Amino acid sequence: xxxxxxxxxxxxxxxxxxxxxxxxxxxxxxxxxxxxxxxxxxxxxxxxxxxxxxxxxxxxxxxxxxxxxxxxxxxxxxxxxxxxxxxxxxxxxxxxxxxxxxxxxxxxxxxxxxxxxxxxxxxxxxxxxxxxxxxxxxxxxxxxxxxxxxxxxxxxxxxxxxxxxxxxxxxxxxxxxxxxxxxxxxxxxxxxxxxxxxxxxxxxxxxxxxxxxxxxxxxxxxxxxxxxxxxxxxxxxxxxxxxxxxxxxxxxxxxxxxxxxxxxxxxxxxxxxxxxxxxxxxxxxxxxxxxxxxxxxxxxxxxxxxxxxxxxxxxxxxxxxxxxxxxxxxxxxxxxxxxxxxxxxxxxxxxxxxxxxxxxxxxxxxxxxxxxxxxxxxxxxxxxxxxxxxxxxxxxxxxxxxxxxxxxxxxxxxxxxxxxxxxxxxxxxxxxxxxxxxxxxxxxxxxxxxxxxxxxxxxxxxxxxxxxxxxxxxxxxxxxxxxxxxxxxxxxxxxxxxxxxxxxxxxxxxxxxxxxxxxxxxxxxxxxxxxxxxxxxxxxxxxxxxxxxxxxxxxxxxxxxxxxxxxxxxxxxxxxxxxxxx
Amino acid sequence: xxxxxxxxxxxxxxxxxxxxxxxxxxxxxxxxxxxxxxxxxxxxxxxxxxxxxxxxxxxxxxxxxxxxxxxxxxxxxxxxxxxxxxxxxxxxxxxxxxxxxxxxxxxxxxxxxxxxxxxxxxxxxxxxxxxxxxxxxxxxxxxxxxxxxxxxxxxxxxxxxxxxxxxxxxxxxxxxxxxxxxxxxxxxxxxxxxxxxxxxxxxxxxxxxxxxxxxxxxxxxxxxxxxxxxxxxxxxxxxxxxxxxxxxxxxxxxxxxxxxxxxxxxxxxxxxxx
Numbered sequence: 001x002x003x004x005x006x007x008x009x010x011x012x013x014x015x016x017x018x019x020x021x022x023x024x025x026x027x028x029x030x031x032x033x034x035x036x037x038x039x040x041x042x043x044x045x046x047x048x049x050x051x052x053x054x055x056x057x058x059x060x061x062x063x064x065x066x067x068x069x070x071x072x073x074x075x076x077x078x079x080x081x082x083x084x085x086x087x088x089x090x091x092x093x094x095x096x097x098x099x100x101x102x103x104x105x106x107x108x109x110x111x112x113x114x115x116x117x118x119x120x121x122x123x124x125x126x127x128x129x130x131x132x133x134x135x136x137x138x139x140x141x142x143x144x145x146x147x148x149x150x151x152x153x154x155x156x157x158x159x160x161x162x163x164x165x166x167x168x169x170x171x172x173x174x175x176x177x178x179x180x181x182x183x184x185x186x187x188x189x190x191x192x193x194x195x196x197x198x199x200x201x202x203x204x205x206x207x208x209x210x211x212x213x214x215x216x217x218x219x220x221x222x223x224x225x226x227x228x229x230x231x232x233x234x235x236x237x238x239x240x241x242x243x244x245x246x247x248x249x250x251x252x253x254x255x256x257x258x259x260x261x262x263x264x265x266x267x268x269x270x271x272x273x274x275x276x277x278x279x280x281x282x283x284x285x286x287x288x289x290x291x292x293x294x295x296x297x298x299x300x301x302x303x304x305x306x307x308x309x310x311x312x313x314x315x316x317x318x319x320x321x322x323x324x325x326x327x328x329x330x331x332x333x334x335x336x337x338x339x340x341x342x343x344x345x346x347x348x349x350x351x352x353x354x355x356x357x358x359x360x361x362x363x364x365x366x367x368x369x370x371x372x373x374x375x376x377x378x379x380x381x382x383x384x385x386x387x388x389x390x391x392x393x394x395x396x397x398x399x400x401x402x403x404x405x406x407x408x409x410x411x412x413x414x415x416x417x418x419x420x421x422x423x424x425x426x427x428x429x430x431x432x433x434x435x436x437x438x439x440x441x442x443x444x445x446x447x448x449x450x451x452x453x454x455x456x457x458x459x460x461x462x463x464x465x466x467x468x469x470x471x472x473x474x475x476x477x478x479x480x481x482x483x484x485x486x487x488x489x490x491x492x493x494x495x496x497x498x499x500x501x502x503x504x505x506x507x508x509x510x511x512x513x514x515x516x517x518x519x520x521x522x523x524x525x526x527x528x529x530x531x532x533x534x535x536x537x538x539x540x541x542x543x544x545x546x547x548x549x550x551x552x553x554x555x556x557x558x559x560x561x562x563x564x565x566x567x568x569x570x571x572x573x574x575x576x577x578x579x580x581x582x
Numbered sequence: 583x584x585x586x587x588x589x590x591x592x593x594x595x596x597x598x599x600x601x602x603x604x605x606x607x608x609x610x611x612x613x614x615x616x617x618x619x620x621x622x623x624x625x626x627x628x629x630x631x632x633x634x635x636x637x638x639x640x641x642x643x644x645x646x647x648x649x650x651x652x653x654x655x656x657x658x659x660x661x662x663x664x665x666x667x668x669x670x671x672x673x674x675x676x677x678x679x680x681x682x683x684x685x686x687x688x689x690x691x692x693x694x695x696x697x698x699x700x701x702x703x704x705x706x707x708x709x710x711x712x713x714x715x716x717x718x719x720x721x722x723x724x725x726x727x728x729x730x731x732x733x734x735x736x737x738x739x740x741x742x743x744x745x746x747x748x749x750x751x752x753x754x755x756x757x758x759x760x761x762x763x764x765x766x767x768x769x770x771x772x773x774x775x776x777x778x779x780x781x782x783x784x785x786x787x788x789x790x791x792x793x794x795x796x797x798x799x800x801x802x803x804x805x806x807x808x809x810x811x812x813x814x815x816x817x818x819x820x821x822x823x824x825x826x827x828x829x830x831x832x833x834x835x836x837x838x839x840x841x842x843x844x845x846x847x848x849x850x851x852x853x854x855x856x
Contacts, residue, residue, distance in 0.1 A: 049855045051830030054809035057727055058801075059690060070697040079707065085697045085736040088718070104723075180839045223833035229727050333722035348843035352827055353834035386726070392808035392816075392827040393729045394719070404731070404781075405663040405800055406774060414669050417825040418843060422726055443699065488720065495714050497733055500722030545723065 002277075002286045008032040008256075009565055011276050011291035013263045013306065016098030017547060018534040019297030020241035020249065021153070021554035022561065024215065027252030029562050034289050035249070036261040036278050039064075039095030044242060047232030053391030056231050060087035062102040064094045068262075068281075069445040071301055073496040075457040077318060077434065082496070083443050083451065090498040092299050096259070097241035099299060099501050100547070104229040104356030104388070105205035105238050107159045108544035109150045109552075112143035112168050113367040117540065120368060121378060129378065131461065135328055135431045136378075136540045140511035140573070141520040143168050146552055153551030154203075157239035158211040158219045161203025166363040176208045179222065184349050184421050185360040188385040191479035197364045202384065204357035205239035205547075215248040226389020228356035238356065261287070263302070264447060266294055266310040266530065273312075273530040279447065293529045293561050296507075297554065300536035304437050304506040305452040313507075313517055313526050316436050318455070324517045325507060326438050328431035329454060330540045332502035335462045335491055336381070339424030339473030342482025343399050348418045354389025361385075365425070365472060366543050377465040381427035381543035383473060392417075400486045423476055424488075425469025428541035430461055437506050454503075456494050466490045502546055504535035511576040519573035521560030522553060528571055529564070533557045642680045642814065646687040646743060647750075651764070653679060655750045658766045662773045663803045670824040671817070673803055681806030681815030682746070691743035702739045704789070711735050712791040713783055718801075729804055734797040738790040742798060749795035752787055753780070810851045822848040830854040 009031040012019045023035050055061045064070075070090060072081035084090040093099025113120050116138045121129055130136065151171050160176035178201035181189075189199040206222035213219065220237040228238060236243045249255040265277040267288065275290035296303045307313055307325050316327035361384045363369055372378060397420045398412040429435075440453035470487050477485045510516025513525040522537055524530040533554055535546055542549065560572045647653040657679035666672030673679070685691055715732035738745065756776050757765040765773060777796065779785050785792040806815030808822065810829070816822060822829055828846035831854070837844055 065695045066697040223835045224838040497721040
């Protein structure tokens with residue numbers, strides 16, 4: 001039996017930053033909204049008194065229960081994809097606020113170069129600089145056009161930071177000052193300055209002082225308790241949807257949050273979305289929620305899979321390189337975030353203290369801020385040091401050459417527990433014709449629907465930029481005075497470990513319907529009352545953490561949806577034929 | 583527990599009291615050392631009759647491993663991975679074997695939240711996959727919070743409990759085959775040799791690579807030593823004391839920018855929750 005609900009203005013899938021921002025904005029604008037969250041209802045009280053490393057970091061308390069659904073993964077088109085079976089290998093958030101609750105809080109605006117990477121690369125280096133098969137493209141929106149939305153999101157989130165000396169122009173300062181500087185960060189800043197770089201404090205959504213945002217939501221002052229990344233904040237001091245956009249949406253009186261609501265299909269007829277069909281996972285009962293506008297604001301995996309399961313848009317075919325749903329899988333994982341770890345004999349740091357986004361960084365080697373003429377890769381990243389606050393299980397780092405267990409391991413792991421620092425290069429995985437997502441032919445979820453299949457392999461671009469970053473991190477670590485420096489090793493091939501949550505693409509935005517699924521309001525070219533919002537829209541990744549860009553895109557989409565409803569429909573951006581075809 | 587093991591257990595307690603004095607004395611002052619000594623003495627002499635008085639001891643009994651010899655093999659293997667030394671207790675004294683027993687009896691051991699649907703391929707691709715052993719802290723953003731142990735690759739129909747049961751029995755089989763003695767009777771160097779064979783994937787197991795089993799054994803030994811004591815390991819927070827780790831705290835707002843290392847007496851989750 002199917003329960004049919006009354007029609008609303010907008011039904012949104014997902015309650016993270018993407019879904020949450022849209023719900024808050026549309027609720028405030030007087031639209032009737034239903035938000036479907038597959039996980040359970042959570043509030044700050046759920047995170048009080050549970051600072052437990054085993055439960056959250058090692059047993060993945062806040063991550064998706066994979067017994068119902070996971071993904072499958074392979075490297076190349078001729079392989080059989082295997083399911084990613086355990087939460088050691090796959091971390092995607094769930095419950096109120098989704099992955100936006102367990103996030104670290106590091107906040108970066110992506111660069112003007114990121115949004116126009118193809119044109120700006122060709123302009124500076126010529127078309128030949130882009131390797132064959134690399135399908136990077138412009139977003140159909142520029143940094144200048146994104147700037148007001150970044151500003152808006154930072155104000156909602158209470159981002160605490162100082163200006164990047166090499167960063168793009170800002171209309172306003174961050175709403176809060178940067179976090180305190182801890183000794184490892186001071187050391188990093190001194191060393192990078194000595195080397196001629198321009199370090200600054202990582203902008204943080206672990207908020208530096210008690211702050212009331214424009215919606216009247218209060219975010220508390222971060223206490224550096226260390227239970228941050230992979231945890232919900234017990235003090236309401238990490239900006240997440242639970243302390244910002246969800247209560248704002250609720251306050252509007254126009255938004256109905258439904259939990260345990262697992263979206264199975266976008267319903268549609270005659271080229272228009274009509275609503276969402278979902279299952280109440282507590283009862284197994286099917287529900288239909290009709291709406292004038294459907295907005296997918298889930299994790300990129302779920303956004304892609306819902307479109308593919310619903311037969312919306314032409315699935316990407318890598319053999320013919322046609323179609324677009326699932327095209328340009330990209331992200332920031334495994335082969336990125338490599339660098340160097342230094343071990344200090346004469347220094348001990350309070351590494352058990354920290355916050356997810358407490359760190360130092362520099363943009364000298366980000367984007368196209370440095371000359372790539374003689375380099376064998378495109379793009380770049382930040383170089384970061386972070387003081388997350390190490391748990392006792394995590395603080396087992398030993399210098400290379402130490403056995404992984406036994407007497408020498410024990411001795412070294414205890415000796416270096418508070419004596420090792422890591423710095424890394426936050427480069428990104430670009431997009432390639434052979435990296436994409438589609439539906440798996442074999443493996444199914446609880447309801448018999450195919451799992452999402454990821455096909456992803458590394459290229460020389462990935463290996464070359466990783467090598468470059470490791471070398472730079474090593475130089476900085478030397479300047480920081482480490483006694484032993486271990487360089488990270490470059491993996492040969494993608495290892496199917498989906499940690500960190502920076503997986504994107506598949507429903508990408510652009511100005512040309514031939515090479516993009518959504519326009520720059522995140523509106524589907526093929527179905528104008530369907531908006532697909534989140535990391536799924538990235539044509540390729542930026543060289544910094546993605547959350548601010550997702551938050552900004554969500555404000556952009558919310559504005560578009562409101563306009564769409566008020567104006568009685570229509571495409572919000574005009575299609576443009578790009579001069580290049582990838 | 584055999585008499586030999588009893589003796590070893592008592593000996594290690596004595597040694598740790600002495601060593602704790604050396605490490606902690608003068609730095610933390612009397613309270614840490616006093617607490618330790620009190621705990622050691624109140625747990626009383628251990629005898630075959632197991633005159634158990636303290637509440638904590640009542641919470642340790644096998645609930646997963648039925649056969650005592652399997653549990654003893656597990657215990658000896660964890661002690662090999664994290665042995666007792668001058669710095670402090672090893673896995674056995676920390677309660678790691680009971681920690682693992684409890685974990686395997688619960689949702690972790692039964693793979694309650696993992697995708698356990700057919701087909702489970704056992705072809706070359708899977709064998710190759712299981713042999714990859716990227717450390718957990720080397721996989722993308724925000725993962726330096728992870729233990730730097732290899733991530734076990736899961737493509738087996740066995741759940742973790744079943745894998746461990748087979749694994750510890752196989753440790754004993756290999757031990758008898760190679761050294762004519764059960765694993766618990768072997769010298770440390772022989773025990774190490776056997777565990778290395780598992781680590782390198784050289785020991786045949788049914789439905790799973792010995793690498794996968796070993797990586798879980800390694801991961802769970804470290805977890806048991808350093809997780810909150812509520813899970814049965816890290817006895818009396820002795821793991822945390824070795825690492826100078828303070829346990830869960832409300833705030834470090836006034837200390838985060840301090841230059842000197844600040845040593846704190848550890849507090850458990852129980853104390854934190856009040």
